Amino acid sequence: MQQVEVAGSYRRRKETVGDLDILVISESASRAVEHFVNYEDVEEISAQGETRSTIILRSGIQVDMRVVARExxxxxxxxxxxxxxxxxxxxxxxxxxxxxxxxxxxxxxxxxxxxxxxxxxxxxxxxxxxxxxxxxxxxxxxxxxxxxxPTLITLEQIRGDLQTHTTASDGRNSLEEMAQAAQERGYDYLAITDHSSHRGVTQGLDAEGLARRIDEIAELDETFPSIHLLAGAEVEVLEDGTLDLPDEVLARLDVCLCAVHTYFDLPRDMQTERIIRALDNPHIHILAHPTGRQINKRRPYDLDMECLIQAAIDRGCYLEINANPERLDLHARHARMAKEMGLKLAISTDAHSVNMLSVMRFGIDQARRGWLTADDVINTRPWREVHTLLKR
Ligand SMILES: [Zn+2]
The missing domain is CATH 3.30.210.10 (DNA polymerase, thumb domain)
Structure with missing residues (x-):
């Protein structure tokens, strides 16, 4: 085979794809087709022609392959x-x-x-x-x-991750393991942003626990000279838009996220107002997964996005593109809206394990479909510059 490319919505890096379309240039179409239908994960061959065939993989995905002429x-x-x-x-x-x-x-x-x-x-x-x-x-x-x-952002331009979790809340790896993995990725910084304690489902940190955590992160940071370990938290936005941790401890954080995990059904006005009230807190830097959606699982909560973006601009804070492929939140349409209104975004993995640090690439795809350049994304900058941008 001389050239192979997956076309279709996969190539456009859409959030979800129905089937896959593969295009091939080959000296021998019949050999290419033969090779294709004999792939080990094939469940069923739906069609096999001279230059085109269709298979269903064991995962249920349909894949079409066409051999086309070079010209x-x-x-x-x-x-x-x-x-x-x-x-x-x-x-x-x-x-x-x-x-x-x-x-x-x-x-x-x-x-x-x-x-x-x-x-x-x-x-x-x-x-x-x-x-x-x-x-x-x-x-x-x-x-x-x-x-x-636009000259679209690339994965290589990302300098650090601004949302990750450890065993201190619902993550699977320790602080040290996460730091090690981020360092191996060549990052300049890693923010550890464990959940606050309000969230009933999982273990989170209360004010005392977070204060201890901040000290632990500072201590470990000394032993990792090539990467900045940032003390952070993902603080719960309560029903009325207040936060579930006191200002004194939030003031000590390098990166403070807030997020909604409850009361998804509030009417649009109330939900928008509630979240803006959380952004009123001067310690908040970034609103994590702004619409709360989970792809094919949970609809976004009802929000006035234009109003929210303007509120973030007015307060000097940022919205996130959550790179987890089950979230991809902001939507590309809203990412572009933010860019056009003049708001920069953070692209974060929300990794709950070292392996999940690699989902950054899906956040980049989302940002690219939202027309974002490196300049539109805060974490394409070294920590020194991000630190300045986060000052409200
Ligand atoms: Zn969250």
């Missing part, structure tokens, strides 16, 4: 990556020029004028390459025409 590869990649809305816009632009586009190329009369790669096709329309995460017909073509496409 059509870019056209096929564009076509099968979508989105449909993006492709329709491109098709209309072709029609205006008297051209035809399909998955084999761009044609003038019968002649293929582009098709081998995506860049060449975009160039035909006087457009720069548009990265798959932006192909949703949400202004990316206009931005490309105007030369205003």
């Amino acid at each position: 059509s590869y870019g056209a096929a990649l564009l076509y099968f990556t979508g989105s449909k809305a993006h492709n329709i816009q491109r098709r209309d632009m072709a029609l205006e020029r008297g051209w035809k586009v399909n998955e084999y190329g761009v044609f003038e009369d019968q002649e293929r004028i582009a098709g081998e790669n995506e860049e060449g096709i975009y160039a035909l329309f006087d457009l720069p390459y548009i990265t798959p995460e932006l192909r949703e017909n949400r202004g990316e073509i206009e931005a490309g025409q105007a030369g205003n496409l």
